Amino acid sequence: MANYEELSKEILQHVGGRDNIESLTHCVTRLRFVLKDDSLAQDEALKELDGVVTTMRAGGQFQVVIGNHVPQVYKQFTEIAGISEQTASSGEKKKMSLGARAIDLISGIMLPMIALLSASGIIKGLNTILFSMGLYTMESSYYVLINAIGDAVFYFMPAVLGLNTARKLKSNQYTGLLIGLILCYPAINGVDMNFFGMTVNATYTSSVLPVILVVALAAPLERFFDKVVPDVIKTFITPILVLLVAVPIGFVLIGPTANLIGFGLADVMNKIVKISPIIAGFVMGALWQILVMFGVHMMLIMPSITGLISGNPDTFMALMGTVSFAQTAVVIAIWLKTKDRKLKNIAFPAWISGIFGVTEPAIYGVTLPRIKMFVISCIGGAIGGAIVGGLNVTMYTMAGMGIFSLPAMINPANGSMRDLVNFLIATLISSIISFVLAMVMYKDDTVEAAETDTSADSQTRLGKTEKICSPVKGEVIDLKDIEDKAFSEGLLGQGIGLNPSEGKVFAPCDGTIVTAFPTKHAIGIVSDEGAEVLIHIGLDTVKLDGKYFDSDIVQGQKIKQGELLVSFDIEKITAAGFSVQTPVIITNSNDYTDIIPMKNSHEMVETTDDILTLMI
Incomplete structure (x- = not known):
């Protein structure tokens, strides 16, 4: 297909025109659109175009599969559509409902710190275990230092969230960071401050939504001041004005509002407890995680904390004890069921952290972005809380959450285990219900690979043949089992899949490099015999933008079979959530009477082994 200009015009028309394009990127085989209105894209019309293999909708993108010629089409398309490089690679925005935008905002803010939250939660849990084993006391320097390591990200969470919120809202991220630090400043937390005759007493350390709301106020203020402040002084005047306006408004309004909500809920809940535990x-089990997100939970439990510290047993605190277990059970179910490696990598440390009572990684990294799963965790928490209330479980001392809440249920006066046993019963029921509901209802949000038989008749054919060697050392995969529809259905050509065991790609034949992709994740080769070979290292690895890949090959370079072409880090690519399944495709398959895989699925191959025979 040499007429890329005409093809580009047709594609532009059938994706809804320039005004419908939010952003555009491309990988080695397809154009990846983020459209303002997906319904305007005409799949069938696009599939009929000479030069378009197929269309796909996945991961929030509308993908037009072109094949090896996508760089030329992309270049022509951006010129015709008037899309600059900056616009083409810009962030992916979608039309979403208000609720979806709120969840997208919170998830986008929290996801960059999920790994640190998980790590910190595990550190806090291990510190408590070591303390419980008597290896050191809470007053020892070891405990204090390790607790600081584990607790810092939670204590100073507003600072990290301020930076992430500003980045998400495309405002000055350092202003967002500073707003978070200001809210954590010791002199203004938990003390009475008077403004215009109104007393404000608020604590923002370890909170989530207050800093998000303050930065959300600061972002439009920053854009406004950038427009009206002269260029010569805006560099420092704009942040001064933003901070002096946004922080006082946020502190004076958010603090009292949180207090009023908290005290009001505490009063209501105390009355409900007296009427019906x-x-x-x-109610508390259902709403606890939401209250924590809004930062108003402390007002509810402050009287209970004060009482427990003073040695007075409390029933109210016990009501929320099963919530972290319900949340953890949901995440374990998702971890077991999902086939999404990125989600598995997030869910695993999240449920470990959840066992220790630190559920922020589970909420913001796993369940909240999948709102049904978050609701299930709330249902499990509600059922657990109701059982705890019905069994009149009492907490006797201050303790952590998760497994560290269990010792607090033992009566220190007589060693009675009644409350602990009842609490464990409630926890078990709550966790089982949450786990089962999640296992039944969870589905990966991915495009299922359709199965098309691409196996070739092994009967010997007459005529000329060409052999293609394995470019990597590893395990053979049937092409139909590749986790990408464009490859699995043979839409880009026939071939074979490989699961590399070593991060090196070697030339599978003598030939010429015709596509040396800038992100180094894919290579196009034309063999000396005329075969067009595409080696695609991993799936969707274009998103890594070259990270974890190393290659010096250039377009037009002559290569010999067995020559090292690319090195890549399997562990880091996998840890980043990407599959390293590597399709080896003959993109001009129609030029051959047959393409015969020479190895069976799950068979191990070396780079000297022939994996394809091309029958001419």
Whole structure:
């Protein structure tokens, strides 16, 4: 297809025109659109175009599969559509409902710190275990230092969230960071401050939504001041004005609002507890995670904390004890069921952290972006809370969450285990219900690979043949089992899949490099015999933008079979959530009477082994 200009015009028309394009990127085989209105894209019309293999909708993108010629089409398309390089690679925005935008915002803010939250939660849990084993006391320097390592990200969470929020809202991220630090400043936390005759007493350390709301106020203020402040002084005047306006407004309004909500809820819940502990447990179990997100939970439990510290047993605190277990059970179910490696990598440390009672990684990294799963965790927490209330479980001392809450249920006066046993019963029921519901209802949000038989008749054919060697050392995969529709259905040509065991790609034949992709994740080769070979290292690895890949090959370079072409880090690519399945495709398959895989699925191959025979 040499007429890329005409093809580009047709594609532009059938994706809804220039005004419907939010952003555009491309990989080695396809154009990847983020459209303002997906419904305007005409799949069938696009598939009929000479030069378009197929269309796909996945990961929030509308993908037009072109094949090896996509760089030329992309270049022509951007010129015709008037899309600059900056616009083409810009962030992916979608039309979403208000609720979806809120979840997208919170998830986008929290996801960059999920790994640190998980690590910190595990450190806090291990520190408590070591303390419980008597290896050191809470007053020892070891405990204090390790606790600081584990607790810092939670204590100073507003600072990290301020930076992430500003980045998400495309404002000055360092202003967002500073707003978070200001909210954590010791002199203004937990003390009475008077403004215009109104007393404000608020604590923002370890909170989530207050800093997000303040930075959300600061972002439009920053854009406004950038327009009206003269260029010569805006560099420092704009942040001064933003901070002096946004922080006082946020502090004076958010603090009192949080206090009013908290005190009001505490009053209501205390009345409900007196009327019916079962109803109180159900409501608290259902709402606890939401209250934590809004930063108003401390007002609810402050009287209970004060009482426990003073040695007075409390029933109210016990009502929320099963929530972290319900959340953890949901994440374990997702971890077991999902086939998404990136999600597995997030979910695994999240449920370990959740066992220790630190559920932020689970909430923001796993369940909240999948709102049904978050609701299930709330349902499990509600059921657990209702059972705890019905069994009148009492907490006797201050303790952590998760498994560290269990010792607090033992009566220190007589060693009675009644409350602990009842709490474990409630936890078990809550966790089982949450786990089962999640296992039944969870589905990966991915495009399922359709199965098309691409196996070739092994009967010997007459005529000329060409052999293609394995470019990597590893395990053979049937092409139909590749986790990408464009490859699995043979839409880009026939071939074979490989699961590399070593991060090196060697030339599978003598030939010429015709496509040396800038992100180094894919290579196009034309063999000396005329075969067009595409080696695609991993799936969707174009998103890594060259990270974890190393290559010096250039377009037009002559290569010999067995020559090292690319090195890549399997562990880091996998840890980043990407599959390293490597399709080896003959993109001009129609030029051959047959393409015969020479190895069976799951068979191990070396780079000297022939994996394809091309029958001419």
